Every structure is written in C-alpha cells, then in structure tokens.
Amino acid sequence: MKNLLIYFLTFLISFLPVRHAWSSPLAAVVTLASNPVVRTVAADIVVDVIARGFAANDPHYKSNGSISKIKYRGFLKGNASKYSALVSILSAAGFLVLDGVLSKPESIPEGDVMPEKDVVWNIRSNSGATITEAAWAVVSGLDYIVEIEILPYKHDPSREDLRTVNYKLSNGKDWAGSGDTASRVNCQYANGNVSTCQPDFKPSIPSRPATDQEIDSEFFSYVGTLSNAEKLKLFSADDGATIYPELIPEIEPFAPPLLPNGSPLPAQGDELWTYADWINKGVAQKTDPNADYYVPPASWDTAYYLANTIAGSDSKVTDLNTGNKPNPDPNPDPDTGTGTKPTVITGVVEVSNLGGIESRIDTTNQTLESIENVLSDNFTQTKTPENDVSLDEANSFWKRKYPDGITGVFNKNLELLKNGELYQWISGFSIGGVAIKPHFEICLDATEYYDIECINLDFPDYIWTFLRAAMMFGAAIYCRRLIIG
Numbered sequence: 013m014k015n016l017l018i019y020f021l022t023f024l025i026s027f028l029p030v031r032h033a034w035s036s037p038l039a040a041v042v043t044l045a046s047n048p049v050v051r052t053v054a055a056d057i058v059v060d061v062i063a064r065g066f067a068a069n070d071p072h073y074k075s076n077g078s079i080s081k082i083k084y085r086g087f088l089k090g091n092a093s094k095y096s097a098l099v100s101i102l103s104a105a106g107f108l109v110l111d112g113v114l115s116k117p118e119s120i121p122e123g124d125v126m127p128e129k130d131v132v133w134n135i136r137s138n139s140g141a142t143i144t145e146a147a148w149a150v151v152s153g154l155d156y157i158v159e160i161e162i163l164p165y166k167h168d169p170s171r172e173d174l175r176t177v178n179y180k181l182s183n184g185k186d187w188a189g190s191g192d193t194a195s196r197v198n199c200q201y202a203n204g205n206v207s208t209c210q211p212d213f214k215p216s217i218p219s220r221p222a223t224d225q226e227i228d229s230e231f232f233s234y235v236g237t238l239s240n241a242e243k244l245k246l247f248s249a250d251d252g253a254t255i256y257p258e259l260i261p262e263i264e265p266f267a268p269p270l271l272p273n274g275s276p277l278p279a280q281g282d283e284l285w286t287y288a289d290w291i292n293k294g295v296a297q298k299t300d301p302n303a304d305y306y307v308p309p310a311s312w313d314t315a316y317y318l319a320n321t322i323a324g325s326d327s328k329v330t331d332l333n334t335g336n337k338p339n340p341d342p343n344p345d346p347d348t349g350t351g352t353k354p355t356v357i358t359g360v361v362e363v364s365n366l367g368g369i370e371s372r373i374d375t376t377n378q379t380l381e382s383i384e385n386v387l388s389d390n391f392t393q394t395k396t397p398e399n400d401v402s403l404d405e406a407n408s409f410w411k412r413k414y415p416d417g418i419t420g421v422f423n424k425n426l427e428l429l430k431n432g433e434l435y436q437w438i439s440g441f442s443i444g445g446v447a448i449k450p451h452f453e454i455c456l457d458a459t460e461y462y463d464i465e466c467i468n469l470d471f472p473d474y475i476w477t478f479l480r481a482a483m484m485f486g487a488a489i490y491c492r493r494l495i496i497g
Contacts, residue, residue, distance in 0.1 A: 044255060045074050046326045050243035052236050056080050059247055061255075062329055063265035069279040072332040074324035075265040083262045084246070085227050089114050091258045097249040101242070105234035107227075108219055115219040116226060123162030123175065129213050132202040135177060135194045139202040143194045147177045150192065158182050165193070172196075269322060271314060277322060280333050287315035288323060289330035449476045 048060035061077035064070045092098045093109045108115045127141040140146030151157040159180035166176045178190035199209035247255050278284045287307040290296035295305045298312050323329035452469040
C-alpha cells in the first residue's frame with residue numbers, strides 16, 4: 013500500500029502542471045469590440061474587447077476585459093504624455109503632464125505673482141523668482157516665522173512693481189521686522205543664482221508630482237462623470253479600432269467560453285464560423301440546400317449560439333474567425349448599397365505559444381483529422397454481421413504497443429520505481445524491530461455480589477503504533493535541539 017501511495021504522489025506531481033496548462037488557457041487581447049462600453053467599478057475599469065487564445069488558430073470571442081485602477085494609474089504615470097486625448101482628460105480632471113511627469117498644479121500664495129524670465133524680486137539683500145521665495149530667504153534662519161503675508165505696496169497700492177511683506181509669528185501677530193518692501197527688478201540686480209535668470213528657464217505653472225491617492229480619488233471620480241464616448245479615450249484615441257499598445261498586456265479578458273454541450277469553441281476557419289457569419293448578417297437559411305447561404309439544420313443551433321452569444325452579434329468577431337474571403341460580407345440588397353463592408357482590424361497582438369504546447373496540439377488534431385478522412389473514405393460500406401463470429405479467434409490489424417494494457421504499464425513502472433534511489437531512501441524510514449505491545453488486565457476476586465475473573469484492557473495495535481511513532485518523532489526533535497540548539 014505504501015509503495016502504491018508513493019507511485020500515486022509521483023504521478024500527481026508530474027501530471028498536475030500539464031493538466032493546469034490544458035485547463036487554464038490564457039487569452040490575448042486583440043482589439044476593442046464594436047461600440048464598446050466602458051464601465052468603472054470599485055477597483056477595476058471594464059471595457060468590451062475581442063480576445064483569443066495564444067495559439068494561432070484559437071477563435072476570437074467577445075468578452076469583458078478588465079484592468080485594475082492600480083495598473084491604469086501606472087500607465088498614466090509612464091505614458092499619458094504620449095497621447096493628447098489622455099492629456100486632455102487629465103487636464104479637465106485638474107492634473108498636468110509636465111516633462112512627462114503626471115503633476116498637480118500648486119496654488120500661488122495670495123498676493124504673489126508667477127515667475128517671469130529675466131525678472132527677480134528683491135527684499136533687502138535677497139532675491140527670488142517670486143515674492144514668497146525672496147521673503148522666505150530673508151527669514152531662513154528664524155524658526156518662529158510660520159507664514160508670509162504679501163500686501164499691495166503700503167505707500168502706493170497701484171504700483172505693480174512693489175509689494176509690502178509681513179512675517180507672521182505662531183500667535184498670529186506680525187514679527188518686528190515686518191513691513192519690508194519687495195521690488196521687481198531685472199536679473200542684473202539679482203543677488204545670487206535665481207531660476208528665472210537661467211538661460212534654460214521656461215515659464216510654467218508651479219506644480220508637484222501627483223500622489224497615488226490624488227489620482228485614485230480625483231481622476232477616477234472625474235472619469236465616472238464622462239460619457240461613454242469620452243471614456244473610450246482611456247483605451248483608444250482613435251475610433252476604437254485599436255488599444256494603446258502599453259495597455260494591451262495589462263487588460264485581462266474572461267477565459268474562453270465553451271459551447272452549450274461543454275466542448276471548446278471551433279477553431280478559426282471552421283465552417284461553423286461561416287454559418288455564424290451568415291446568421292449574423294441576416295442572410296442564412298436552412299430550408300433550401302441548393303440556395304446560397306444554406307446552413308444545415310444540424311448545425312443551426314451551434315452557429316446561432318456562436319453568432320449571438322460568443323460573438324455577441326459583433327461582425328468583427330465572425331470576420332476574424334472566418335478568415336480572409338474574396339467577398340466576406342454578403343449584401344442582401346445590392347441595389348440599395350446597404351451591405352456591410354469588411355471591417356479592418358489593426359493592432360493584433362503576437363504572443364508566444366507557451367513553449368510549443370499549442371502547436372503540438374494543432375499538429376495532433378490535423379493528424380487525427382487525416383486518419384478520420386481515410387477511414388471514412390475506405391470503411392463506409394455497410395455489411396450485415398454474421399451471428400457465429402468468435403471474437404476470441406479474431407486477429408486485430410492494429411499492433412498494440414502495450415499488449416498488457418494499463419496493468420502492464422503500471423506493473424513495469426512500479427518495479428522500476430522500487431529499484432530507484434527515491435524508493436530506497438523512503439523505505440529507510442520504516443519503523444522496524446521486535447517490540448510487542450504490552451498486555452493489561454484487571455483480575456477481581458469473586459464476591460457474593462459479582463463473579464468477575466479478569467478484564468482485558470489491551471489497546472488496539474494501531475494505538476501503540478501511533479504512540480511509538482510519536483515518541484520517536486519527539487525524541488528526534490529533542491536530539492536536534494540538544495545538538496544544534
């Protein structure tokens with residue numbers, strides 16, 4: 013039994029990764045769906061997308077693709093400056109993108125002015141790009157100054173080149189040195205290095221990097237008030253045909269769905285997708301096999317499910333799955349010109365096929381399909397079976413690679429496993445010896461009230477086996493502590 017358990021565990025360790033790779037197919041986002049809807053929820057942004065698996069012939073399907081707001085925030089910080097549509101939304105939400113940095117504008121202190129190139133403000137012997145900067149330079153060594161007050165020039169409030177500056181204490185009163193005059197002069201009268209006097213100075217709004225909390229609260233709250241057309245700019249700056257390339261690997265679509273009978277979706281190029289395309293275009297019929305766009309009744313339900321549920325009535329999906337066709341979209345009324353034109357899809361993602369698993373599956377499927385065609389062509393004749401046929405005497409034309417079946421394979425590998433180092437190592441942990449379980453009993457003398465000889469108090473064998481194993485384990489732990497500490 014122990015040997016069987018070891019073999020079973022070894023099998024599970026080898027098989028589970030393969031099973032996971034088959035049962036959990038990933039998906040690659042291809043493009044936005046037709047007329048996609050963008051929804052912002054608690055922690056994610058959800059948009060309608062068209063997705064497919066990694067293999068080259070995996071079918072496309074319509075799905076919801078989600079991206080966490082945390083990931084989208086990272087996208088904004090690193091890539092918003094590349095796209096004017098995003099810069100416009102950020103600006104409307106109260107953010108700036110300056111030199112590629114997502115920023116928040118800082119308010120200008122009351123009474124102060126914006127920095128100007130080649131202009132400084134002087135207070136006493138200190139200069140600054142703004143009045144506030146020069147004033148703080150005056151009291152840089154005074155820790156008890158907590159606020160700067162800028163007022164119009166006290167002797168002539170109409171003067172734009174002069175200001176009166178007061179320095180506030182923590183108790184709200186003016187410091188004794190208040191009443192300074194700030195004067196606007198050219199850089200030739202500047203004391204020290206001032207940013208507005210540097211050759212590379214560019215006038216800009218005072219700002220600081222935006223915090224994650226501000227993006228999460230202010231930006232996403234503003235996005236929630238936008239129309240769907242404006243929300244689409246979060247993913248695509250054009251008409252919705254492509255997604256910002258930096259976002260494609262971050263969007264997570266739902267896993268590929270299955271057909272109602274539990275089987276996987278047909279691969280690209282399967283005739284069921286052609287039937288679904290016709291149903292989606294409204295030209296399919298199942299009454300006249302000789303007419304155009306005939307869908308066999310046996311395939312109608314599946315094709316209808318593909319067209320309306322898997323593709324969501326989106327012609328992009330069926331166009332992608334039917335492949336290139338000379339005239340992919342039948343025109344039900346050529347004279348009126350109301351037929352649907354082929355949809356041009358751009359931005360398809362090229363993704364590796366997980367180490368070749370999918371390509372091997374494709375090859376196997378093609379081989380099985382070829383065998384099926386040969387058997388169908390050569391063994392379709394019907395014959396009435398004879399009644400007196402002994403199957404025991406019949407010789408199969410198929411040479412079995414494993415004549416003993418799974419039992420032979422199991423026994424062969426079990427013997428190899430027993431001869432391996434792993435089995436020998438595990439077998440060394442078996443508990444052996446000649447110990448026997450103790451015997452307990454209580455014997456009572458007979459009285460006038462009862463007549464009992466001996467009562468057997470022996471514990472079952474498995475109790476003693478457990479106690480012995482526990483004692484040996486405890487002894488091993490204690491020995492380790494004595495040796496190692």
